[in-house]
Amino acid sequence: MNLENVEEILAKYKHNESQIISILQEVQVLHNYLPEEALKYVAERLNMPLARVYGIATFYKTFSLEPRGEHLIRVCLGTACHVRGGPRILETAERILGIKADETTPDYKFTLESVNCLGCCALGPVMVVDDEYYGKLPPANVEKILRQYGYSSSNKEEKDD
Amino acid sequence: MTKRKLKSPSDLEKLRQEILSKRDPKKSCITLCSGTGCRAYGSEKVVAAFQEEIRKQNLADEVDIRVTGCHGFCEKGPLAVIYPEEICYTEVNTEDVSDIVSQTMREGQIIDRLLYKDPNTGEKIIRESEIPFYKHQTRRIFGNNLKIDPKNIEDYIALDGYSALVRALFELTPEQVIDEVKKANLRGLGGGGFPTGIKWETTRNAPGEPKYVIVNCDEGDPGAYMDRSLMEGNPHSVIEGLIIGAYAIGSHEGFIYVREEYPLAVENTTIALDQARKYGFLGRNILGSGFDFDISIYRGAGAFVSGESSALTSVLEGKVGKPKPKYVHTAVSGLWEKPTNLNNVETWANVPPIINKGADWFASIGTEGSKGTKIFSLVGKVNNTGLVEVPMGMTLREVIYGIGGGIIKGKKFKAVQTGGPSGGCIPESLLDLPVDFDELTKVGSMMGSGGMIVMDEDTCMVDVARYFLSFLREESCGKCVPCREGIKRMLEILTDITEGRGKEGDIELLEEVSEVLRDASLCALGTTAPNPILTTIKYFRDEYEAHIKYKKCPAGVCKELIEYLIDLEQCTGCHRCVVNCPEEAITGEKKKGETYKIDQSKCIKCGVCLDVCKFDAVEVR
Numbered sequence: 001m002n003l004e005n006v007e008e009i010l011a012k013y014k015h016n017e018s019q020i021i022s023i024l025q026e027v028q029v030l031h032n033y034l035p036e037e038a039l040k041y042v043a044e045r046l047n048m049p050l051a052r053v054y055g056i057a058t059f060y061k062t063f064s065l066e067p068r069g070e071h072l073i074r075v076c077l078g079t080a081c082h083v084r085g086g087p088r089i090l091e092t093a094e095r096i097l098g099i100k101a102d103e104t105t106p107d108y109k110f111t112l113e114s115v116n117c118l119g120c121c122a123l124g125p126v127m128v129v130d131d132e133y134y135g136k137l138p139p140a141n142v143e144k145i146l147r148q149y150g151y152s153s154s155n156k157e158e159k160d161d
Numbered sequence: 162m163t164k165r166k167l168k169s170p171s172d173l174e175k176l177r178q179e180i181l182s183k184r185d186p187k188k189s190c191i192t193l194c195s196g197t198g199c200r201a202y203g204s205e206k207v208v209a210a211f212q213e214e215i216r217k218q219n220l221a222d223e224v225d226i227r228v229t230g231c232h233g234f235c236e237k238g239p240l241a242v243i244y245p246e247e248i249c250y251t252e253v254n255t256e257d258v259s260d261i262v263s264q265t266m267r268e269g270q271i272i273d274r275l276l277y278k279d280p281n282t283g284e285k286i287i288r289e290s291e292i293p294f295y296k297h298q299t300r301r302i303f304g305n306n307l308k309i310d311p312k313n314i315e316d317y318i319a320l321d322g323y324s325a326l327v328r329a330l331f332e333l334t335p336e337q338v339i340d341e342v343k344k345a346n347l348r349g350l351g352g353g354g355f356p357t358g359i360k361w362e363t364t365r366n367a368p369g370e371p372k373y374v375i376v377n378c379d380e381g382d383p384g385a386y387m388d389r390s391l392m393e394g395n396p397h398s399v400i401e402g403l404i405i406g407a408y409a410i411g412s413h414e415g416f417i418y419v420r421e422e423y424p425l426a427v428e429n430t431t432i433a434l435d436q437a438r439k440y441g442f443l444g445r446n447i448l449g450s451g452f453d454f455d456i457s458i459y460r461g462a463g464a465f466v467s468g469e470s471s472a473l474t475s476v477l478e479g480k481v482g483k484p485k486p487k488y489v490h491t492a493v494s495g496l497w498e499k500p501t502n503l504n505n506v507e508t509w510a511n512v513p514p515i516i517n518k519g520a521d522w523f524a525s526i527g528t529e530g531s532k533g534t535k536i537f538s539l540v541g542k543v544n545n546t547g548l549v550e551v552p553m554g555m556t557l558r559e560v561i562y563g564i565g566g567g568i569i570k571g572k573k574f575k576a577v578q579t580g581g582p583s584g585g586c587i588p589e590s591l592l593d594l595p596v597d598f599d600e601l602t603k604v605g606s607m608m609g610s611g612g613m614i615v616m617d618e619d620t621c622m623v624d625v626a627r628y629f630l631s632f633l634r635e636e637s638c639g640k641c642v643p644c645r646e647g648i649k650r651m652l653e654i655l656t657d658i659t660e661g662r663g664k665e666g667d668i669e670l671l672e673e674v675s676e677v678l679r680d681a682s683l684c685a686l687g688t689t690a691p692n693p694i695l696t697t698i699k700y701f702r703d704e705y706e707a708h709i710k711y712k713k714c715p716a717g718v719c720k721e722l723i724e725y726l727i728d729l730e731q732c733t734g735c736h737r738c739v740v741n742c743p744e745e746a747i748t749g750e751k752k753k754g755e756t757y758k759i760d761q762s763k764c765i766k767c768g769v770c771l772d773v774c775k776f777d778a779v780e781v782r
Contacts, residue, residue: 139768
């Protein structure tokens, strides 16, 4: 693994351990997840026990220790979305993709997550694919949207095999 | 834009005059909301279309475009307001842009189709401030969002920005600043309600150097987004408040902690900090006063509990954001065990007006115990979703019906939830409750950061309690046993009730476990976790009993307790439900409505049939 770009990130934050969250966030942007080697490298360079870096990487919702899909689907389950039918959007996406929340399709095309509130409650229920928002969303439209991002039933079937 | 560093109050005054002299209040200016809500509607494309259209029509010299933060009326976004006439257009999309430029901005004509229509009277309203949603608000803090491009410090300076800082640094001693804030009786608007001036004084007097000041923008309550909108839309007001607080407390280093779900707030705050530094509001010898202060910004990574003050200081130290036991307050021993003052975004934003206009002005509105205004995010099953700033003490009814325009589709109001996962659900019988810190606590809820989630007859209150407990189970840091285990057990009981396995004694058991959490949890996440359960039991006990005794969900929400049925009288046999059912659970012969049937053994209760039916022929029972 190329750790030079991780070193660049560390340098940007002046190897300051109090900036560990921002450092890990940027590493995750780079690799789409937090690879073990990168975590070990960060721990070593910041002179922090690996256990502490691991603790942070697993405490916060934003970090993933597993590779994630090409497209990130986030379904808002904030209170406003909850009362406006957010859970049904999530269930529909789960059913279509054949995965549960916080899982990735076997072909690494989609990762499905729920979020606690995106703060655009007027649009509830909301689903966000990458950076595109789909608001006031009827569950029946979920599949059509996922197709725009290359969903076909094959994403699901691979898993059934 | 002047890039020179301001070295004295008179430099700032000169700059302000220079900015104002270049601005013609009669010049046509279109203000486009570009908060997170409007962006989600596609406002960035609208902004680009305006820039292009104005260039095309050669109007660049005659009209200004101002891209602002959130205006608050999120329901009707994207929003555009044209000054000086204050013409408000709602739900503007790219196709409307050329009409707005050629008809309104060039000719002064009003475009009827884009005006807000009062759903009650059918009347079209032209001026923004005449729209009922805005008319009944008192926008002391949030109002400037409409007048400011958050990426341009000069917009803030033009509105007397940083004049409170000058007054604090050059006319008042730190003690006088604290006295003014104490006299105003400003209380922590993040939910705690602790008197801000007393907190500042404690930090100032606590032994130990250096001292730190922190802006808490870890707005974790789901359904609340006023802090984000202030941080995005008017970051300098928060920064100015923080510098004044730092001066009063004797701190030279400050932090702004922003939740990771708020990228735009991080972006705008970073720009604002750079600009404040360039202009000399941050750094060494601020405006020649001899006072040094600077601010760094930190991003969170998605953990509700990290907004708790002692947990937040752990995050800034590069540790896992878990709360610490509070034998000693953060004000005495916080960040790196030094005296630390932490306030929420809205609290800091209230400081400059208090210093400028005085404690008496601030306290001239509000209730006995809660002064000034509070911004609420009014969301859920309400017609006018948005951000609402009202004097403390306005009743729930005035907020929900007067400003919020009542319940969506004329449904029946059931409850309003305030205070986030630590708050409670307030029933219809208490709609005339004046909203302030103390009244909300009296009825078992709390102010919290200001989320106000409206629920209607289709909301199941047991499911709502289960929702909050499942939220809290995920967010409990697991450090103390009562919270870690108690929430888990209560969630199990609630899940059983919603799935038809509830039994006699469950309600009492929930109450008993709640008491343990209240008494024995380490931080407020645990001690307040029972609130959603206790208030729903208190005000909606019949719903619990319907689930437990009769295995029914009166609101038709809890899947295990409901059935989808076809109303054969309404069914026209259009076949839409059959085509859309993912489980092939519906059968029937086309155009013969009376033949349609749902096979309950196949039905997964996904509700697709209900959504696609155009004839109201699917019922939930």
